[in-house]
Amino acid sequence: MTSSRKSLADTTAEGIIKYIIDNKLKEGAQLPNETTLSSLMGVGRSTLREAIRALVSRNILTVQQGSGIYVCHNTGVADDPLGFTFIENKEKLVSDLLEFRMMIEPRVAALAASKATPAQAGELLQLANRVAECYDAGTSHSEADALFHARIAEISGNVIVPQLEPLIMHAIDMFIDITHSELKEETIRTHMAIVNAMENNDAIAAQDAMTLHLIYNRDRLRKAREKSTPGNPAQ
Amino acid sequence: MTSSRKSLADTTAEGIIKYIIDNKLKEGAQLPNETTLSSLMGVGRSTLREAIRALVSRNILTVQQGSGIYVCHNTGVADDPLGFTFIENKEKLVSDLLEFRMMIEPRVAALAASKATPAQAGELLQLANRVAECYDAGTSHSEADALFHARIAEISGNVIVPQLEPLIMHAIDMFIDITHSELKEETIRTHMAIVNAMENNDAIAAQDAMTLHLIYNRDRLRKAREKSTPGNPAQ
DNA sequence: ATACAAAATTCATCTGATTTATTTACACTT
DNA sequence: AAGTGTAAATAAATCAGATGAATTTTGTAT
Secondary structure (H helix, E strand, C coil): CCCCCCCHHHHHHHHHHHHHHHCCCCCCCEECCHHHHHHHHCCCHHHHHHHHHHHHHCCCEEEECCCEEEECCCCCCCCCCCCHHHCCCHHHHHHHHHHHHHHHHHHHHHHHHHHCCHHHHHHHHHHHHHHHHHHHHCCCCHHHHHHHHHHHHHHCCCCCHHHHHHHHHHHHHHHCCCCCCCHHHHHHHHHHHHHHHHHCCCHHHHHHHHHHHHHHHHHHHHHHHHHHCCCCCCC | CCCCCCCHHHHHHHHHHHHHHHCCCCCCCEECCHHHHHHHHCCCHHHHHHHHHHHHHCCCEEEECCCEEEECCCCCCCCCCCCHHHCCCHHHHHHHHHHHHHHHHHHHHHHHHHHCCHHHHHHHHHHHHHHHHHHHHCCCCHHHHHHHHHHHHHHCCCCCHHHHHHHHHHHHHHHCCCCCCCHHHHHHHHHHHHHHHHHCCCHHHHHHHHHHHHHHHHHHHHHHHHHHCCCCCCC
């Protein structure tokens, strides 16, 4: 039927993952070249390349022509791992992405606040300041903002959220442009409120601040969208 | 540095996606064979195959030797899209997956309850009954259970959750074995409570029932884990 | 020591050939 | 005429070789 037995390329991809784990290769480490690796795996070069391609699309490897094959830096985001490509209504997609963030981020912030050490709170302060600097410099702040939220996700201690959060924020970035300077004052203020909550290990305050932050963002985006397409409100 | 310009295989993969969208191919539709497709895309067979391999690993295509290339049935789950492979502490992974479910599912249930039509509530009743049948038949209920939760995710109207929920449940299934018949009575009872809440469009009741359900599940799993490894509690 | 050029390394891509799996067509049996 | 089994056609799987393009390394000249 649709079972499709495991192909040699798939088996090889698993073999490469096993190789990475067994040899304790870390981010950025270089793998043997194609010829060597294909001998190691006992397959032809084409097959090996297909396996590599699959791992590249899963954001596990990067390949650079003329240089080599490397273990991915985990900072990147795999290409549409959640299948947003085939969601037709992008307006609704963004709206739902924001709704989803509102489900998890306040809870994550609360978790993080209850666990944050003074050193971690200090890190967050630095990251929040960097976002503010981006606003002042007029450059895009989305990368710095993503780092701020990603660090909170890490501090929460949950290992799922740090994997997921970048995907969500990246997807939002892909479809909208949040360079509204209107958001500047509010964002800076709320980020500081969140940092304060972390310093005081105040879970409730962190959750509230994050909630307010997201509500504010969502409303700003909604207004911006209505302004840009006045006769075509989100369905 | 690590930029790595877009490869021809990646471009080809995008071309194939465009082909699927332009030709309005639906799930299960067959694509032209390798030779034809490589001509269409203007690349060699190897390059085309690498592109296909990338799309297969993203769960967009399936390939069957001797038969053809098909658009994926969306029911399947892409292979580890969130990178759980490299999380070393699987105990903590499962624990955090459950924690994550507790963040979103009650909210999703509440959303769904506020929107559910009588017909949709009826569907959920059928799905809940099917889970119960699996328990009675002694077969694995995880697939039926996943369908129940997936349908709730759909009814919620949020387009993110239905993409994500199967990943979470699939990952949990991969690492633990929930065939405890101890869960039978509780699961059936709670599923019915959720269905009732849907019928009455009672968001609060749905959220509460889901919360209780997940708490019960988590505690059961925790006890089972402690029993199986008494000297080695989760860190 | 530095800068530039040549060489070596490595991935990118194409093409052809052989093998394996699936489907289709056709003849044979009942 | 219906069903069955075999042969042919189709399509993907895999390997191997050759050429191209990007990067890194090496060597030489200043």
